[in-house]
Structure formats: C-alpha cells, structure tokens
Amino acid sequence: MDGRTPKKLYMQIADDMRRMIEQGLFQPGEKLPTLQALAEQFGCSRATVREALGALRGQGLVEFRHGNGTYVRTASVEMWMQPLDAAILLGLDEVRDLIELQTAVLAGIAHAAAKRRGGSDYSALARALFELESSGRHSEHRIASELHFYSVLAECAANRVLENAFRVLQEALRSSLRVLNPKLDLGLRTCRSIYDAVQMERPDLAREVVYVYGEELLRAMQLKKRTPKSAF
DSSP states (O other): OOOOOOHHHHHHHHHHHEEEEEHHHTTTOOBBOOHHHHHHTTTHHHHHHHHHHOOOOOOOOHETTTTEEEOOOOOOOGOOOOOHHHHHHSOOOHHHHHHHHHHHHHHHHHHHHHTTTOOOOOOOHHHHHHHHHOOOTSHHHHHHHHHHHHHHHHHTTTOOHHHHHHHHHHHHHHHHHHSOOOOOSSHHHHHHHHHHHTTOOOHHHHHHHHHHHHHHHHHHHHHHHHHHSSOO
C-alpha cells in the first residue's frame, strides 16, 4: 500500500476512456457511445459516466454538442493535460486566487448568457437546473450536476473564450466545491438565482449573483484555514 487515496470511480473511468482515445479506439471527431451504452460497458450509473465525460471535457479531450451527443476533440495527445486537483495540489493562498478566477469567469458567463437571452432557446438550461434540483444532497452527483449547469450556461453565453476558460477550470472548480461546500445548498440556490436572472434578461444581476457566491466560497475557505487539521 502506498498510502494514496484511491481514485473516485468516475476518474478511473475517465482514465480508461483517455487511454482508449490515446490508443485510437475512439478517433478524433468520432461520436462517443450514448451514456447508457457507456454505463453498461463500464458497469456503472449514467451519472458516473456523465462525471467521467465532464472530467474528459475539462482535459480538452471531448466536447459536448447539445442534441447530438459527445465527440472526441481533434487535438494532439501532447496538448492534453491532466486535471488540476486544487484541493490536493494547491495551498490555501493559491486556492483563494483560484476561486477568485473561477468566480470572474462564471460571472462573465452569467452576464453574457443573460444579455443574449431574448433571441435564444434556453430549454437546455432549464433541464440542467431540474437535474441539479433532482440530485442527491451532499453527493458527488450534486457537484457534477452543478458543474453541468455551469457548462450549459457557458454554451448559452455563446462566447468561445469564456467557454474554453470554464472548460480549463472545470476540474479545479469541482475540487473547490467538494472541499469548501460539501454540506450546503449554496450551489443550488445560486444556480436558481442565476437562472432567474437570465430568464429576466438582467445581466448585471446574474453577474452579481455569481460574485456573491464567490464571496461565500471564500468565507468557507477562511473557515477551513482556521481549522487545525485542514483537508488541504
């Protein structure tokens, strides 16, 4: 035993799928099997597959096309990066900087999504919010569903730079949510408020909701910092 914490199941599946892509079993530009087919292949739930695909997206390996499935991205293996686990690799000061960066990116996404709401169909965002509301409390599924909501929101924003920035930060954000906000409904309440602001076409309010959320995460980080046996 080397004393390391075993990987989460979704990360094990993500690693397996990464190897399959690297070995050419899934070609660049190829559409991946459905969630149900992958769940049967790996002997797990659809929610776990969704988390694994989210991790692969965070690494830049796959892309989601709403209504048309998930596709392998056309990028060289040398450009692929392992996801950053902020809770393990970063100190508290760096995590603070990371949360501030995540907040700024999400705030920009929320503002852009609300600004262009009038001429777009945001039914996918409503479904993502419903999935979050239906997820189990205090669970990995809850965190994955919150990240999925932000991912859909980023697509609604129709800003490729912001969407790519979110994709790069996604796995680090997952770590922040897991460590700093495991027992609160803060994420759910925030996503509801963002959705309402977007539906009302109030970009400034949508942006402010995210910044308030970021302040709550920073306060949680400060509490963690004062805890003698921190998880970091």
